[in-house]
Amino acid sequence: MGLDIIDSHAHYDDKKFDDDRDAVIASLFESGDISAVINVGCDVATSKRSVEFTEKYPNFYAWVGIHPEECGKIDDPDAALAGIEAMLSHPRVVGIGEIGLDFYWDDPARDIQERWFRAQMEMAKRSGKPVAIHDRDAHGKCMEVVCDYPGVRGIFHSYSGSAEMARDLVRRGWYISFSGVVTFKNAPKVREVAEAVPLERMLIETDCPYLSPEPMRGRRNDSRNLVYTSARLAEIKGMDHAEFCRAVSDNARKLLGI
Numbered sequence: 401m402g403l404d405i406i407d408s409h410a411h412y413d414d415k416k417f418d419d420d421r422d423a424v425i426a427s428l429f430e431s432g433d434i435s436a437v438i439n440v441g442c443d444v445a446t447s448k449r450s451v452e453f454t455e456k457y458p459n460f461y462a463w464v465g466i467h468p469e470e471c472g473k474i475d476d477p478d479a480a481l482a483g484i485e486a487m488l489s490h491p492r493v494v495g496i497g498e499i500g501l502d503f504y505w506d507d508p509a510r511d512i513q514e515r516w517f518r519a520q521m522e523m524a525k526r527s528g529k530p531v532a533i534h535d536r537d538a539h540g541k542c543m544e545v546v547c548d549y550p551g552v553r554g555i556f557h558s559y560s561g562s563a564e565m566a567r568d569l570v571r572r573g574w575y576i577s578f579s580g581v582v583t584f585k586n587a588p589k590v591r592e593v594a595e596a597v598p599l600e601r602m603l604i605e606t607d608c609p610y611l612s613p614e615p616m617r618g619r620r621n622d623s624r625n626l627v628y629t630s631a632r633l634a635e636i637k638g639m640d641h642a643e644f645c646r647a648v649s650d651n652a653r654k655l656l657g658i
């Protein structure tokens with residue numbers, strides 16, 4: 401038996417997989433280490449694509465949602481939100497993502513991003529589904545929005561905030577997801593967060609094709625590289641590697657109902 405690893409956040413719809421998508425996805429499951437992959441949408445088209453993947457590829461699930469960097473490009477917001485909400489009834493759709501705030505580029509404007517974030521948090525409240533949150537350089541505002549929806553639960557994906565904020569999120573019932581960044585030499589803060597977050601609230605992800613862990617950093621990422629990410633996290637937690645993977649995948653199954 402291999403390791404039991406669930407990739408909680410992947411973008412196999414990305415154009416970097418256009419030349420060899422089917423082959424890469426088939427190879428993910430050859431070693432027996434990867435149990436499931438959750439592909440994540442960033443707009444209506446890629447959300448639809450994520451749902452299609454669940455019908456085409458075994459062990460695939462989907463997040464559907466509008467990413468903060470995409471929300472400014474949408475002509476008919478009501479139709480887009482209704483489209484996302486309709487996808488939630490698909491049996492392989494686990495929740496709403498990725499949603500949130502990205503204040504790195506400030507494009508679209510912050511108030512527009514916040515409006516979309518809140519609209520999708522409302523959707524989560526109505527549907528009872530978990531959310532996957534993208535928070536880049538917007539920790540304070542993300543926390544404020546999350547606190548306005550105490551019934552909504554989910555994941556902060558590729559978490560980049562402080563250990564203190566992570567502890568606060570955990571107290572409020574949230575999960576913290578770690579990507580390949582935890583293996584980077586220049587990311588001691590993320591390792592500090594990994595020490596602070598209890599095992600039962602940890603998840604792992606690739607965010608592929610981005611964020612390849614060491615020693616694959618700089619190359620196109622895929623779910624197989626979670627072997628490196630999980631090994632580093634197991635080391636931080638002082639745990640056996642296989643035991644760590646099983647525990648974290650059980651967290652994903654519990655939160656996402658898969």
Ligand SMILES: [Zn+2]
Nearest residue numbers: 409440498607
């Ligand atoms: Zn992502």
